[in-house]
Every structure is written in structure tokens, then in C-alpha cells.
Amino acid sequence: MTQSDCEQKRKAVEFALTATYNLANEVQHYIDEHSLKEDNPPDFLAIAQQLVPGEQQQMEHSLERSSLGQIAEIITTCVQCPLGKLRQHAVPGEGAADASLMVVGEGPGRDEDATGRPFVGRAGKYFDTWLSAIGISREYNVFITNIVKCRPPQNRNPYPEEAHACLPYLKRQIALVKPDAILCLGKVAANYLLETKAALHAMRTTIHRVSNIPVLVTYHPAAVLRNSDLRAPVWEDLKRLAAILNLPLDQGRS
Numbered sequence: 001m002t003q004s005d006c007e008q009k010r011k012a013v014e015f016a017l018t019a020t021y022n023l024a025n026e027v028q029h030y031i032d033e034h035s036l037k038e039d040n041p042p043d044f045l046a047i048a049q050q051l052v053p054g055e056q057q058q059m060e061h062s063l064e065r066s067s068l069g070q071i072a073e074i075i076t077t078c079v080q081c082p083l084g085k086l087r088q089h090a091v092p093g094e095g096a097a098d099a100s101l102m103v104v105g106e107g108p109g110r111d112e113d114a115t116g117r118p119f120v121g122r123a124g125k126y127f128d129t130w131l132s133a134i135g136i137s138r139e140y141n142v143f144i145t146n147i148v149k150c151r152p153p154q155n156r157n158p159y160p161e162e163a164h165a166c167l168p169y170l171k172r173q174i175a176l177v178k179p180d181a182i183l184c185l186g187k188v189a190a191n192y193l194l195e196t197k198a199a200l201h202a203m204r205t206t207i208h209r210v211s212n213i214p215v216l217v218t219y220h221p222a223a224v225l226r227n228s229d230l231r232a233p234v235w236e237d238l239k240r241l242a243a244i245l246n247l248p249l250d251q252g253r254s
């Protein structure tokens with residue numbers, strides 16, 4: 001073994017000993033803080049997860065003190081998943097910080113990627129007519145965002161690993177805005193937000209909850225533009241949403 005090999009090995013051993021010492025200290029600290037009784041064995045896996053949080057937990061933890069503006073800044077430079085290298089602009093979301101309604105789509109499309117703003121294409125303009133039908137305006141009482149903040153190529157659905165990498169941002173946005181209701185647009189967004197594989201028609205009929213906030217699911221505006229038969233069920237969903245938010249209704253249809 002050469003001198004340099006020995007030096008490298010010593011460094012590796014030193015690093016391993018330091019890490020073990022630090023971990024042992026953390027475990028000792030945990031044991032001192034929590035009275036672990038022998039007749040009631042603790043959940044060692046849960047303790048290990050607390051002591052060594054996963055990547056997503058670490059990210060959620062690091063976002064805990066971030067404001068909406070700071071989250072938007074972090075997102076614009078984020079490369080937590082491969083979509084970060086493909087985007088023109090990240091689309092953090094926008095709207096009133098104290099919005100009564102939060103709208104969640106699946107991800108930015110071409111127009112959103114080009115502008116950095118959510119729901120600005122044809123489907124977005126159509127969606128604005130849904131909002132105005134229940135007396136909501138982008139100006140003052142809605143916050144619009146997506147499951148993933150960067151555009152998936154060719155507008156494909158976000159992959160699970162992309163959605164999971166990005167969800168801590170949405171969770172923090174929900175915690176900060178504290179909307180009275182969340183409207184999920186389309187099956188993909190709803191499946192990721194509600195952690196289910198249910199079909200859209202099955203999800204529409206239920207009021208779900210995320211962080212104890214009521215969540216309604218309806219069709220994506222782009223799907224309604226392609227199939228006008230969906231307009232009637234969307235109007236039913238919007239009426240349910242208006243009732244939750246105590247909003248007076250425009251009797252015209254979306």
C-alpha cells in the first residue's frame with residue numbers, strides 16, 4: 001500500500017468514525033429525551049426515520065420557514081427532478097396569498113413554460129370563465145398552481161418520482177395560503193394530491209380532505225374544450241364548490 005493509499009484509507013476511517021460518533025450521540029440524545037420503557041418497546045423504524053429523514057422529509061423540513069415568495073424563488077432554480085433541466089421557465093404558481101380557493105393542475109404546458117405563469121393558454125382562459133361564473137377572480141381570491149412546477153416534455157403526465165420530488169412545494173403553499181377549499185383539475189392532479197389511483201368520475205362525487213381542507217375534483221378545462229358533454233358535470237362541480245365557499249352563483253353556465 002502506498003503512502004497516498006494509506007492516507008486515503010485513514011481519511012475514510014476517520015470519516016466513518018465521526019459519522020458513527022455523531023449518530024450515536026443523536027440516538028443517545030433521543031433516548032434521554034424520550035423515556036423508552038422496556039415493557040413498551042418503541043417503533044424503532046419510526047425512530048430511525050426521525051433521526052435519518054428521507055430526501056423528501058429533509059426538503060419539507062427545509063421549506064418550513066419559507067414564505068410564498070421564497071418558495072417561488074427556490075422553485076425557479078430547482079433541479080430536484082429531471083424536469084428542472086428541460087424547462088424554459090419554472091411555474092411556481094400565483095395568486096392571492098390569502099386566497100379562499102386554491103386550484104391545482106397537473107403541470108405547466110407550453111404557454112406556461114414560455115411565460116412562467118400558470119394556466120395562461122387557451123385552457124387557462126377558458127378556466128377563467130369558470131372562476132368568474134362563481135364570482136372568483138385571479139386578481140384577489142384564488143391561488144393557482146400545479147403538482148409539478150416544470151413542464152413535462154410533450155405535455156406527458158408527470159412521472160411519480162417527479163411528482164413526489166415536487167410535492168413538498170405544493171404542501172408548503174397549501175400550508176401558507178390556508179385556502180377554504182382546493183379545486184383539483186383532472187385525474188392526474190387529483191391522483192397525486194389525494195394519493196389515490198381512483199378514476200376521475202369516482203373522485204368527483206366526494207368531498208376529499210387534505211390538511212383538513214375540503215378538496216373537490218373536476219375535469220381539466222382542456223378536456224372540456226375537447227368534449228362539450230363535460231360542461232354539465234363541471235357546472236355541477238362548480239356549484240358544489242360555490243356552496244363550500246358560500247359564494248353567490250351566476251346562473252349562467254361555464
Ligand code: SF4
Binds near residue numbers: 081
Ligand atoms: S418539477 Fe418541481 S421538483 Fe422537478 S425540478 Fe421543477 S420545481 Fe424542482
